[in-house]
Amino acid sequence: MANSLHDTYLTGLKNAHALEAQAIQLLSRQLERIENYPDHAMMIRTHLAESEAQQKRLEAILERHGTSHSMLKDFMTSLSGNLAALAHAPMQDEILKNTFANYAFEHFEIAAYRSLIALAEEAGDSQAIPLLRESLAEEEKTAEMIGAVIEKTTLEYARREAAGQTAGI
Template sequence: MTDPREDMLRALRDAYAMERDAERLLGNHATRSTPDPEVNARIEAHLTETLANQKSLASCIDRIDANDTIQQTFPDDSPAAIETGDIVQTPDEVVRSLVNLYVFKHQEIASYTSLIAIAEANGFFETKLACETIALQQIAMADWLLDHLPAATKAYLGQGGSAALTG
């Protein structure tokens, strides 16, 4: 039989690592400006949400085990500030990046859905609430990406790009 507390901590550590991966993906996109200011602004806003999610998950871990070393396991190696506009992505890079982010958002949604079930089943209700909040952010971002992929794709095709964007 597994220990519910350890199961919860393991799942939270996995979610924290996933948020660190999201930070890198979003950071890479944010440092490479797209031709669309709305896309740039939304990516940067979601990066800010992602950093807040990391803090929320670290707080959940600390509530369950004050001796956990999540910050030592994942040292803060994020840049102090994201600077945009240095490199402009080509339209095909924008589309590929948005597709990759969309897929990653759905992985996060599935992971948080599972994490919410673990928290609920084991009585970690503050953690459940925190994860539900994060899951809603992931769903909102996935929906936003889905809404904006057609325009990004059409912009790419309008500049002579190939229709084979996902391969």
């Protein structure tokens, strides 16, 4: 049972590392394109740095367990992050699509970190718990920030669109 739980925990850590790889690519692509929404650019820039730090925390935890992240998982999720960002690019309302997707993605990451904390507790990895909680708090803060600007972003987009200005991103 202990090996099975430990293996599940390590898989969860590797999955979370890959999830952060996806977030980094997604945020990087969005940041490259954003022009008319400086508040969003600042949020993305801040969370990109947090995601990079979260990935490093996960690497440290994995190293302590004598393993490392999965290059294949990281590659595949990075690719999907790039594709997700590209999927919204041709859309007139790209800023809205990105906002909705980012809000959903943050909640997915919140669930992943809550799951990892439960596994770390059950596996007795008390050293990892503060690091995982730090990442969870960052994800919760970002989700809250995105949630707080959904209406404002929607109206700003609609006003820019109605005025004939570049509105999408």
